[in-house]
Amino acid sequence: MMFMKSIFALAAFATAVYAQSVTIAAPVEGTSVTAGQNFTVDIARPNTLSPSQEVAVVIGLVSCSEAPFNGNCASFDVSQIFGTILYNGPYTPTLHNGPSPDFIDFYQNFTLTVPSWFTPGSASLNVAHVSLIGAGPFPDLEVKNITLNVVAA
């Protein structure tokens, strides 16, 4: 019993330290994407042994040029406005070999399309990530965002 308890304590500790936070590995901040064309969103995760189960990601693109941002995404909490949903479904990262650091080799690429009608200018790409963490487990939601530049087709 003591052994089991210490395993759980260790698991809880590992969970706190290594929460399975995702990184938007691509595109990089400031990348230009073209209305009506495809682009790749690479969502990476540390490939750790801490107990977690992946559930889903939601990827949204919201124009910074329109209300409520009116040209300034920094003036608002973009994490609360996902805009146009480009993807809503399972997140199943796998290990890929590559020259990049290990933590960025565990990922899933999503091929998404910028709507052809999307307003040119800066836009925020928002990613919501849901996973189940720990022995409980407990559901975890995190939101990441980067700024892109949408150019007219």
Ligand SMILES: *[C@@H]1O[C@H](CO)[C@@H](O)[C@H](O)[C@H]1NC(C)=O
């Ligand atoms: C763009 O992405 C869609 C959806 O993944 C795919 O069906 C289509 O073939 C892609 N188009 C190009 C030009 O790659």
Ligand SMILES: *[C@@H]1O[C@H](CO)[C@@H](O)[C@H](O)[C@H]1NC(C)=O
């Ligand atoms: C995933 O996307 C990244 C960024 O575009 C690219 O470097 C990588 O080669 C892609 N991986 C696969 C397996 O297509």
Ligand SMILES: *[C@@H]1O[C@H](CO)[C@@H](O)[C@H](O)[C@H]1NC(C)=O
């Ligand atoms: C993400 O959104 C937050 C809150 O609006 C903002 O402070 C931050 O600058 C954004 N990050 C990027 C990379 O756009």
